[in-house]
Amino acid sequence: MERRTAIIIGSGIAGMATAIRLRVAGFEVEVFEKNATAGGKLTSFEKQGYIFDGGPSLFTQPENLEELFELAGEPIESYFSYKRCPIACNYFYENGKNITAWADQEMFASELHEKVGEDPKKSIAYLKSSEILYNKIGNVFLNYSLHKQRTWTNKRIFPALKALRIPYLFSSLDQYNGRHFKSAEARQLFNRYATYNGSNPYKAPAMLSLIPHLEQNEGTFYPQGGMIQIANVLKLLAEKKGVIFHFHAAVERIIEAEGHCKGVVVNGNNYFADLVVSNMDIYFTYERLLKNHSKAIEILKQERSSSACIFYWGIKKEFVSLGLHNIFFSADYEKEFKYIFTLKQLYRDPTIYINITSKYDHQHSPANSENWFVMLNVPANSGQDWQVLKMEARKYIIEKLNRMLNVNIEDFIETEDTLDPVTIESGSGSYMGSLYGTSSNSKMAAFMRHPNFSKEVKHLYFCGGSVHPGGGIPLCFSSAKIVTDLIKRDFKNTH
């Protein structure tokens, strides 16, 4: 019987995971990628002996990758190795306190008790609620299309709805955390999880309290060789299964006729297929590939997630107080988020995230040195002068680190590179440089993300961080699963 053909636009995590799933389901699959390499927001580069991961730095839920290898019948251990981190993150506060977020629940609860006086039983109960929320509600909402009637009649939906408590929707994450923790430090630490999808903890619903389950219960992991290995092995697996990649191949248009998707135009040539999946940002998919400006504008009804300014520093010194993931909190978190989302400006005392992969991969920096990925959450690009703002950000970071680490950090920076909202947009095609598509700054945000299929154009589908269920690597893997399930149903009698 004739094989069905699929075209994927973009080789981000979701694009490649969808390609593998469709190939395993028997489709002929071709991926068109505008860049020279696969991985989208996952990039990597070397400078003066320092190796940097350019984009994501936190790896959770490795089972998503394991599942793909299992599905494809390939042993993951021949491709990829990773280890569980004993410490999820090191937190530093302006008042001189610091908290080590041990992966071990009991140790973490003791640490919160010892450092900021939290009742260990309450801390453990909070993490238990996070687990219940994730397993009962998250698993349903993150693994199915919310835009198909059958999801709402699925037998798993009733326990999920039953577990849904009013505060999860009607309290903000900050209010919820304020009821569970008495110290400002623990409240800020758990508020930080809203930034997992580029949201504001003072606006985002308490539903986001399911996120700590990923980091503090299931654990954080380090892929040997860095985050770029996730993209590398997905590409290897896809090619091994027969997926064809085209690089330097920007899709210019999606071909549709009489409400049916027929293929794509690349470099002026038509490529036809039975279905197309766009892993490109949904705003640009409508704006550029479908020339549907009104639909593109409709997408913007939902606020974009925050973006980032990143400084990649080769540091010729080793800092024993730092680990793989480190956060230096601002003294006034609420004000910081007001600057990011309302004023759309830089805040002069920003929260700084530092990722140092040379702590795990010694070859990522020369001897006695460290590769620092220093990131600030900043507003999505709305025309600010990022060249000027980046210099301001650099100044604020240096002032804060000098103060909190008691050093003159500039003495140790021997190489520097940067990324900002404009270069994030030009690199991965993410509208306004948002890291996670749309934010979760409203109680209905989860329901407002674009579906994984087109309601207007048959056999056109969407995956990736800008559509359901949202941004971040684990959710991009989920979107690949959801979109493949939809396609398999639509093409049931194919083989």
Ligand SMILES: Cc1cc2nc3c(=O)[nH]c(=O)nc-3n(C[C@H](O)[C@H](O)[C@H](O)COP(=O)(O)OP(=O)(O)OC[C@H]3O[C@@H](n4cnc5c(N)ncnc54)[C@H](O)[C@@H]3O)c2cc1C
């Ligand atoms: C700096 C940064 C830090 C982050 N930190 C984390 C983290 O620690 N943990 C985490 O889980 N997530 C993190 N994220 C978010 C995570 O990286 C994304 O959610 C995820 O990688 C998005 O994957 P995607 O499948 O949506 O595709 P994307 O990575 O957005 O890739 C889309 C692909 O489509 C291609 N494309 C676009 N237009 C076209 C076209 N016309 N034709 C052909 N190809 C096209 C692009 O070149 C790109 O390769 C971070 C993101 C950034 C930028």
